[in-house]
Amino acid sequence: MVKHLGKYISTIHRYGQTFFNPLLEKYNLNGSQRYYIFLLNLYDNNGIIQEELSKKVRLDKVTTTRALQKLEQEGYIYRIVSEEDRRAQRIYTTPKAEEIREELENIFSNWNEVMLGNLSENQRKQLFKLMEQILSNVTDYFEEQEKNLAANR
Known part of the structure; x- marks a missing residue:
């Protein structure tokens, strides 16, 4: 019997969504758009250019744009035109995003512990x-x- 790694990764991913969605609902970060992935990356890369963020999370530009629009609408980020390249936007977290940073990191640490178990x-x-x-x-x-x-x- 041939084992397919993708099957395991896909199943773990779906279980992860089931784990995260109720915990992230109060922040309006749940759903399939992976808003939290962008926010977690911004915590460590505040001021990053949108195109670089898209590469970092390995998602296409359209998905990145939609997710950032949602995060901006929810008050978690703001964007400023880059002084170096007027076509690019730098993305920053807001105080509202910083307020939930520790809790988001704890949610992901807890999921790690579930996955890594014993x-x-x-x-x-x-x-x-x-x-x-x-x-x-x-x-x-x-x-x-x-x-x-x-x-x-």
Whole structure:
């Protein structure tokens, strides 16, 4: 029998959504748009340009724009035109976003504990190392695909 890693990742992702949605509902951050992913990235990259944020979260520009519009509408972020490049916008968190930072980080830490359960510290380290390698493999693959696409245009 062939095992498919994607099946496991997909199932874990769906369970994650079930875990997060009720906890994020009071912040209007639940749903399939992954608003919280953008907010969590902004906490560590406040002032990032929208295009860079889109690359960091590995989501397309349209999804990024929609999510940022929602976050802005909810009062979690604001955007300022970049002084270096007038076509780009820098994104910043608001005090409202900073107020919920610790709680959001706790929600994600709790989900990590659910997923990692009874794994030993060594197993956890191995798992993260393997997941980083898998992510690197996938990233390399898609970067190569993009290069090939660009070369064939």
